[in-house]
Amino acid sequence: MNGAKAQGRAAGHSRLLRVDPVACDGIGMCAHLAPHLIEVDPWGYPVLTGHPLEDADARRATIALTACPRSAIFIEDRPAKIV
Numbered sequence: 001m002n003g004a005k006a007q008g009r010a011a012g013h014s015r016l017l018r019v020d021p022v023a024c025d026g027i028g029m030c031a032h033l034a035p036h037l038i039e040v041d042p043w044g045y046p047v048l049t050g051h052p053l054e055d056a057d058a059r060r061a062t063i064a065l066t067a068c069p070r071s072a073i074f075i076e077d078r079p080a081k082i083v
């Protein structure tokens, strides 16, 4: 990532992987598809890192959310805080 792009991401917005716990059925397919982003708890429900997605993570995150049979996982775009 070049400096201007990195600066724009930091100043503009961040992307977070999120899960809707009501919709999720806890089968854990997402964790198999993006194991470095998603772990599973002892009951099979996803546990997310909560860290903003880097560009290199976006492809895996998209594969995981596309494969989710319940459409329970999604990417949230968060605007930067105004200080």
Ligand code: SF4
Binding pocket: 019, 023, 024, 025, 026, 027, 028, 029, 030, 031, 044, 045, 046, 067, 068, 069, 070, 071, 072, 073
């Ligand atoms: S693939 Fe979807 S339904 Fe299955 S554990 Fe992950 S978020 Fe939940």
